[in-house]
Amino acid sequence: MTRPRLLLASVAFLALAGSAHAQDNGRVDRLEKQVRELRAIVFQGRDTGQAVEVKLAGPDPAVSAVEQRLDAVDATLRQLSGQLEVMTHDADEARHSSQALRDQTGELRGQLKDLSDRVGRLEAQFAPGAAAGQIPPPPTDNSVPPPPTGPNGSDATAAAQAADSGRLGGPSSAPDAPPPAAAAPAGPADVYRAARARVTSGDYAGAASAFQDYVTRYPSAKNLSEAYYWMGESDYAREDFQDATPAYARALKGWPKTAWAGDATVKLARALVETNRSTEACAALAExxxxxxxxxxxxxxxxxxxxxxxxxxxx
Structure with a gap:
């Protein structure tokens, strides 16, 4: 038996064996289709005398085109997703910065209003003649007496002023007149108020010197830490970070629980960064x-x- 016939017989036997065990018509049809394909291959080899090479069918061009378009769409979606994440991040940053700016503006407005109120109260409290009864009411036209006249009808007031030149530095004709009262020496409260007034007016250089004078003259004052804080604020406003650093550090001695302590700590860290001491600045931020x-x-x-x-x- 020749080789083609043997192959055909083997194929026919497999087909018959497969059909005997087939459980449905679909499987039989598939087996018959495979037998026909194998027969065609065998006869092709017999007729041409050449080896038969079986090649798998290549991909469908239409399917390949659809797959390429899907890959392109997927890449576009990934690019758009990345752009959306960047835009969302930028929007969040802008919203955070805007909110922080609004909060800072509100805080500064509150501080300015508080300072204005405090200055107004201090001016009203310490203005000359503010106490009741110290400032007499201005005389009306009916209450002003006419100037006294001399024996010859001359203005007695003018004559007295001509005779007594004590106000101009000459000898006085009234030896029993009391000497002018000396100005009372300024106390700690006066020195502190004067220094704070310089801060309010924007005279930061003068304020720094005034607070330096205060802490030097009154090293045991109860508000010494606050004085050092305002000294640091005055230096900080002028970007004199070298002098602001020790001022803030002394203000924060003992870590007081005051309203300005947190702000002073952050500004101390900024002053340290500006003077090339980043390690100490990070330590201050940790505190x-x-x-x-x-x-x-x-x-x-x-x-x-x-x-x-x-x-x-x-x-």
């Missing part, structure tokens, strides 16, 4: 996080984050 972050306002926290970024603090 801010530990002691004041829970009570600090949004503007102060935003300023602390900015200083932390400049100092490149880790963690």
């Amino acid at each position: 801010f996080d530990h002691r004041f972050s829970s009570t600090a306002g949004p503007a102060t926290k935003a300023r602390a984050d900015g200083v932390r970024g400049r100092a490149k603090c880790s963690g």
Whole structure:
């Protein structure tokens, strides 16, 4: 038996065996189709005398085109998704910065109003003649007496002024007149108020000198820490970070629980960064996080984050 006939017989046997065990017509049809394909291959080899090479059918061009379009759409979606994430991040940053600016503006307005109210109260309290009964009511036209006249009808007031030149530095004709009262020496409260007035007026150089004078003259004052704080504020406003650093550090001695302590800590860190001491600045910010972050306002926290970024603090 020749080889083609043997192959045909084997194929026919497999087909018959498969059909005997087939459970449905679909499987039989598939087997018959496979037998026909195998027969065609065998006869092709017999007729041509060449080896038959069976090649798998290539992909459908239409399917390949659809797959390429789907890949392009997927790449476009990934690109758009990345752009959307960037835009969302930028919008969040802008919203955070805007909110921080509004909070800082509101905080500054509140501080300005508080300072204005305090200055108004101090001016009203310490203005000359503010106490009741010290300033006599201005005389009306009916209550002003006519100037006294001399024996010859001359103005007695003018004659007295001509005779007594004590006001101009000459000898006085009234030896029993009391000497002018000397000005009372300024006390701690007066010195402190004068220094704070310089801060309010924007004279930061004068304020720094005035507070330096205050802490030197009254080293045991109860408000010594607050005086150092305003000294640091005066130096900070002039960007004199070298002098602002020790002023803030002395104001924060003992870490007081005052309203300005958190702000002073952040500004101390900024002054340290500006004087090339980033390690100490990060330590100051760590103290801010530990002691004041829970009570600090949004503007102060935003300023602390900015200083932390400049100092490149880790963690």
